[in-house]
Amino acid sequence: MTWDWTYTGEILPDLLNGLRVTIIATVLGYLLALVLGLVWTLLRRSPVTVVSQTTRWVVEFIRSTPLLVQLFFIFYVFPSFGLTLGPLTAGIIGLGLHYSAYTSEVYRAGIADVPRGQWEATVALNLPKSRVWMDVILPQAVRKVVPTLGNYLIAMFKDSPLLLAINVAEMLGAAYQIGAQTLKFLEPITVVGLLFVVVSVVSSIIVRRLERRYATY
Template sequence: MNWSWDYVSEITPSLLQGLLVTVQITLISSVVAMAVGLFFAIAKMSANRWISRIAVMVTEAIRRTPLLVQLYFLFYVLPDIGIVLSPLVAGIVGLGLHYATYVSEVYRAGLINVPKGQWEAARACNLTGRQTWTQIILPQAIPPMIPPLGNYVIAMFKETPILSAITVLDIMGEALAQANFSYRYLEPITLVATGFLFVSLCSAAVIRLLENQLNLRAA
């Protein structure tokens, strides 16, 4: 197999478009994971046993089943009951919900690490539940969570190629489309690997920089 720079220049625009879709999916899925993960974490810590048990059961069910199976369920099974999702939406929902179960544990660990005295001080000041969470607890709990949350965002980015199984034209989907059309796999797959490596390294550097800034502030 010979490397062809002409073929590389021909397929690069499509792969760059696919990379933009991949980044878009990662960012939106991350927002979904962060929001739903926080909901799961608060539900798990609820004083109501039924709420906490249901939250644990739901998160464990999602975590213990493969992401690919969940994507197939969202894209191929839900239409049988009248719920039709586009490949992009199904991918975002599936990826976001799957990683929300892991993010919830990061949130829960961060919330548990907030000293009990802070909760007692909030009650002593007659703060409402909402004020306690938004003004006292979350501002202290979130900064230590940023490094592990950032690592999960990178993990989600590296997981996006699996979305090509439900016809999402991300960078992997575009690469497979080009490769299947020309029967040349060396260039597109190599470019995909290079793209993932470049973005992952840049993201890791940003996370380390942010972590260092947080450590300096804490010191």
């Protein structure tokens, strides 16, 4: 088995297009996870027991269910209820929903680590609840968990090949289609592996720089 550089050059544009789809799914899914995770966190702090406990069990259910099962449910089962989504949209929602359960726990840990004196100061100043959260608590909590949130971004990127199961033309899906057509898998699969390594390493470097700049210990 020998490496064919000409063949590699021919398939590289298709693999890079798959990389573009992978990055789009990862970035949009991650933004959804950040927003939805914060929503879960705030709902779990609700003084209404029904709301807080229901949210808790929803988050636990999401965390305890494999991502692949969730993707299949969103893409193949939702149409039975009248909600049909495109493969990429379903993939973004699946990634975002799954990782929102984890970012929720990260936010909770960050909020719990905010010094009690900060809470007492907001009460003493009689700040509106919106200002308490947006100007005092969340900025401190998020800075404390920047490293963990960054790690989940990289983890989501590495989980993106699961989108192949719902027909998303991401990087691994592109490589598989090329290999199936040419019966040559060495070059496409190897290139995909190298692209994952490159993007993951670059992402790790960026996360570490953000950690040094914004995180507190």
